[in-house]
Amino acid sequence: MRVLGVDPGLTRCGVGVVEGVAGRPLRMLGVGVIRTGADLAIGDRLVLIERGIEEWLDAHRPEFVAVERVFSQHNVRTVMGTAQASAVAMLCAARRGLPVALHTPSEVKAAVTGSGRADKAQVGSMVTRLLRLDAPPKPADAADALALAICHIWRAPATNRLQQAVAAHRTTSTAGTTSTAGTTSTAGTTSTARTTSTARTTSTARTTKGRIS
Numbered sequence: 685m686r687v688l689g690v691d692p693g694l695t696r697c698g699v700g701v702v703e704g705v706a707g708r709p710l711r712m713l714g715v716g717v718i719r720t721g722a723d724l725a726i727g728d729r730l731v732l733i734e735r736g737i738e739e740w741l742d743a744h745r746p747e748f749v750a751v752e753r754v755f756s757q758h759n760v761r762t763v764m765g766t767a768q769a770s771a772v773a774m775l776c777a778a779r780r781g782l783p784v785a786l787h788t789p790s791e792v793k794a795a796v797t798g799s800g801r802a803d804k805a806q807v808g809s810m811v812t813r814l815l816r817l818d819a820p821p822k823p824a825d826a827a828d829a830l831a832l833a834i835c836h837i838w839r840a841p842a843t844n845r846l847q848q849a850v851a852a853h854r855t856t857s858t859a860g861t862t863s864t865a866g867t868t869s870t871a872g873t874t875s876t877a878r879t880t881s882t883a884r885t886t887s888t889a890r891t892t893k894g895r896i897s
Contacts, residue, residue, distance in 0.1 A: 685840065686713070688746035688777075689832030690737065691825045692754070692769035694720055697733050698825030701744045702815070702833035706841050710834060712815040713744055715826045726765075730772050737776045749777035750836035752828070753786040785836050792828070795835040807831050 685705055691698035697718040704710035718736030720729035751774060754767045777784045790800035796810045808820035808827040814834060821827040 685748065685837055686744065686746045687748045687750050687833040687836050688740060688744065689829040689834075689836070690749065690751045690770075690773040691828040691832060692752060692766050692773055693825060694726075694729050694733075694765035694769055695722060696823060696825045697736065697769050697773075698823075698827075698829035699737065699740050700821070700826060700829035700833055701740070701746060702830060702837060704837055706838050710815055710837065712817065712830060714740070715821045715830055716740075717823060717826050726768070730768060733769055733772050734776060737773055741776060741780060741782075746782065748783050748785060748836060748840070749773065750785045750787060750832045752792070752832055753788045755788060785840075787832055787835050787839070791839075792831050792835045795838050796831045804828070 686701065686703045689698075689700045689702065697720075698716075699718060700715040701713040702710050703713055718733055720732045724732075751770050754763060754770050774784050787795075793802040793807060794800040796802075796814070797806050799806075802810075804824045804827070808824060811817070811827050811830045811834065812820045815830065821830060
């Protein structure tokens with residue numbers, strides 16, 4: 685499994701590609717940061733992020749894209765910028781038909797360090813150890829992107845099993861509903877037929893009786 689992790693941001697958008705499967709050593713294929721100037725118009729900054737992500741998709745051909753889920757913060761301006769960069773990453777993936785997974789910061793921290801409250805230094809340290817790197821990736825946005833990719837690789841099997849179980853349950857439920865509806869319809873038809881037959885028999889009896897009289 686090859687995953688492109690994206691830590692969205694307008695000034696620095698972290699990107700990292702990790703390859704491997706759960707339970708086995710992982711390998712980093714690339715890591716970096718897409719930068720945009722704060723003096724540029726928002727539209728121009730988003731175009732630069734789009735071009736940067738497209739270059740990473742072309743270069744590494746990932747099978748999945750993992751993006752950090754945007755959550756509410758006190759700084760609304762920061763949240764808006766992060767959400768816009770996140771949308772660009774999802775758009776680039778969707779345009780290529782790549783599955784997109786959203787992971788919250790606490791999910792990523794818990795997956796990589798074992799604690800959902802770990803700080804950036806702890807995340808960077810564990811990413812370095814898991815990918816057998818010489819030093820933590822800099823800046824922290826790059827390490828966070830790798831952590832997102834690692835989180836998705838480790839969580840994907842469990843997520844897939846859950847989705848399959850839900851799909852199977854829905855299929856069974858739908859089949860049961862259809863079967864019940866068919867039985868009810870048959871019962872209703874049988875009841876109607878019996879009522880009609882009884883009514884006809886009664887009517888015939890009355891007619892016959894009238895003729896005999």
